Amino acid sequence: MKSIEKNVSCEECILNSKSIFSHLTTEEINELLLKKTSTFYRKGTIIYQETQRMSGIYCVNSGIVKLYKTGNEGREQIIRFAKFGDIIGYRSVLSGEKACTTAKAIEDSYLCFIPSETLFSMIRRNPEFSLNLMQLICKELGEANLFITEIAQKSVRERLAEALIILKNTFKLDNNDVLQISLSREELANVIGTATESVIRLLSEFKDDKLIELNGRNIKILNIKGLMKIANYYE
Amino acid sequence: MKSIEKNVSCEECILNSKSIFSHLTTEEINELLLKKTSTFYRKGTIIYQETQRMSGIYCVNSGIVKLYKTGNEGREQIIRFAKFGDIIGYRSVLSGEKACTTAKAIEDSYLCFIPSETLFSMIRRNPEFSLNLMQLICKELGEANLFITEIAQKSVRERLAEALIILKNTFKLDNNDVLQISLSREELANVIGTATESVIRLLSEFKDDKLIELNGRNIKILNIKGLMKIANYYE
DNA sequence: CGTATCCTTGAACCATGTCAAGCAATGTGG
DNA sequence: CCACATTGCTTGACATGGTTCAAGGATACG
Numbered sequence: 430m431k432s433i434e435k436n437v438s439c440e441e442c443i444l445n446s447k448s449i450f451s452h453l454t455t456e457e458i459n460e461l462l463l464k465k466t467s468t469f470y471r472k473g474t475i476i477y478q479e480t481q482r483m484s485g486i487y488c489v490n491s492g493i494v495k496l497y498k499t500g501n502e503g504r505e506q507i508i509r510f511a512k513f514g515d516i517i518g519y520r521s522v523l524s525g526e527k528a529c530t531t532a533k534a535i536e537d538s539y540l541c542f543i544p545s546e547t548l549f550s551m552i553r554r555n556p557e558f559s560l561n562l563m564q565l566i567c568k569e570l571g572e573a574n575l576f577i578t579e580i581a582q583k584s585v586r587e588r589l590a591e592a593l594i595i596l597k598n599t600f601k602l603d604n605n606d607v608l609q610i611s612l613s614r615e616e617l618a619n620v621i622g623t624a625t626e627s628v629i630r631l632l633s634e635f636k637d638d639k640l641i642e643l644n645g646r647n648i649k650i651l652n653i654k655g656l657m658k659i660a661n662y663y664e
Numbered sequence: 665m666k667s668i669e670k671n672v673s674c675e676e677c678i679l680n681s682k683s684i685f686s687h688l689t690t691e692e693i694n695e696l697l698l699k700k701t702s703t704f705y706r707k708g709t710i711i712y713q714e715t716q717r718m719s720g721i722y723c724v725n726s727g728i729v730k731l732y733k734t735g736n737e738g739r740e741q742i743i744r745f746a747k748f749g750d751i752i753g754y755r756s757v758l759s760g761e762k763a764c765t766t767a768k769a770i771e772d773s774y775l776c777f778i779p780s781e782t783l784f785s786m787i788r789r790n791p792e793f794s795l796n797l798m799q800l801i802c803k804e805l806g807e808a809n810l811f812i813t814e815i816a817q818k819s820v821r822e823r824l825a826e827a828l829i830i831l832k833n834t835f836k837l838d839n840n841d842v843l844q845i846s847l848s849r850e851e852l853a854n855v856i857g858t859a860t861e862s863v864i865r866l867l868s869e870f871k872d873d874k875l876i877e878l879n880g881r882n883i884k885i886l887n888i889k890g891l892m893k894i895a896n897y898y899e
Numbered sequence: 900c901g902t903a904t905c906c907t908t909g910a911a912c913c914a915t916g917t918c919a920a921g922c923a924a925t926g927t928g929g
Numbered sequence: 930c931c932a933c934a935t936t937g938c939t940t941g942a943c944a945t946g947g948t949t950c951a952a953g954g955a956t957a958c959g
Contacts, residue, residue, distance in 0.1 A: 581857025614905075
């Protein structure tokens with residue numbers, strides 16, 4: 430649980446045109462930079478827990494954060510991953526409810542913390558910022574609705590193929606076509622809602638079918654179209 | 665697809681303290697009343713379709729609206745139901761995306777249509793309204809995340825018991841303990857993501873176990889605690 | 900070098916989906 | 930008002946995808 434404070438550059442996050450911060454005034458950006466605190470989270474560290482009250486949101490500067498809910502039998506359901514430029518924790522802050530997910534760094538990560546008051550002040554002062562934020566939340570809601578449908582209607586095989594495609598789109602491949610996120614078999618199972626053994630068996634099948642290549646946690650994508658066909662996923 | 669325009673009273677919707685409209689100024693309310701149009705939708709009528717671009721949002725004045733997504737094999741996944749005071753369609757309007765669900769009246773319903781420009785103008789002018797709206801969306805997102813976890817981890821039996829509890833909380837019971845929403849067995853199946861036959865068999869079991877009583881589509885709740893225990897659902 | 904964690908495979912089991920057939924309820928047109 | 934069609938509901942039989950349990954191998958770590 431070691432965490433060191435350090436000042437990281439937020440310029441890239443703010444200037445990124447997809448960022449909700451991209452429409453802030455210079456004055457607002459200065460206030461944001463003044464109020465934010467940056468913290469290092471070593472791989473494996475929990476950033477916040479479900480049922481916890483949040484006093485602000487976090488913006489991921491580097492690393493990868495896993496957001497998951499814990500089900501009745503203690504099994505984790507991964508809701509999403511957050512990477513550079515993504516913000517987390519805003520759902521609870523805005524709804525005034527307790528956190529509904531736990532956030533855990535699965536890579537060494539730097540996160541910026543923005544206190545609730547700063548966020549609310551920006552919402553009150555800048556309607557364009559509000560609209561950007563709403564847009565972000567609504568997109569996430571759309572993805573959640575889609576995920577509900579897929580998990581309810583698709584087979585495990587389809588869901589695994591789809592998960593690989595989505596991970597590829599989110600985290601990209603290196604120049605050797607290897608997925609740029611490292612997940613355990615269990616985590617992969619917790620994304621698609623199945624047993625670890627099922628993931629292992631299906632990954633082997635995909636390998637036998639020359640769709641992917643496996644090397645420990647490294648997954649090399651050989652045939653994305655084949656995966657899309659299996660997943661019935663076209664986008 | 666018959667739909668008649670009629671002026672319905674929006675006062676109750678607006679004054680309701682849980683409504684997102686409750687913090688509007690008198691001036692804003694007057695503009696809202698001026699710009700809104702009210703329409704009758706006969707049971708079975710589709711209000712909007714997924715993939716459609718939305719030009720505004722709807723507020724349910726009376727009746728019940730079913731919101732569902734259509735999966736690959738054409739099977740419908742019910743995302744939620746909207747009743748008096750609920751608004752629908754805002755996700756697509758705010759995100760600028762096409763509708764991700766289809767909305768269909770499953771009872772005769774009156775809906776008020778609020779054009780996008782009116783909504784955006786209220787957001788731009790009134791930060792408290794924005795915050796209320798964000799809060800609403802965030803709550804829905806929280807419910808979606810919970811639903812993902814339940815559908816991924818719970819058995820069909822648990823999910824059906826839970827669905828009955830949630831329907832009871834949302835639509836209440838009449839003074840004879842009968843659920844105040846009428847769904848086909850297939851619709852019930854499409855809520856929890858299972859086959860119609862499974863719902864039928866499990867409902868019979870619940871009846872045998874004296875948890876519910878069945879009379880056509882009428883479901884009488886006899887033992888809510890028993891259902892909660894089966895569902896592992898406590899709230 | 901030993902211990903813990905993760906990964907893999909096989910076998911058995913079971914919850915749930917699918918298919919088929921009959922029944923009940925409801926609506927339609929003559 | 931009846932015959933017929935349509936749709937929804939129910940039940941049984943069966944197939945199977947997926948989970949669970951168990952055991953062994955691989956890999957990483959202090």
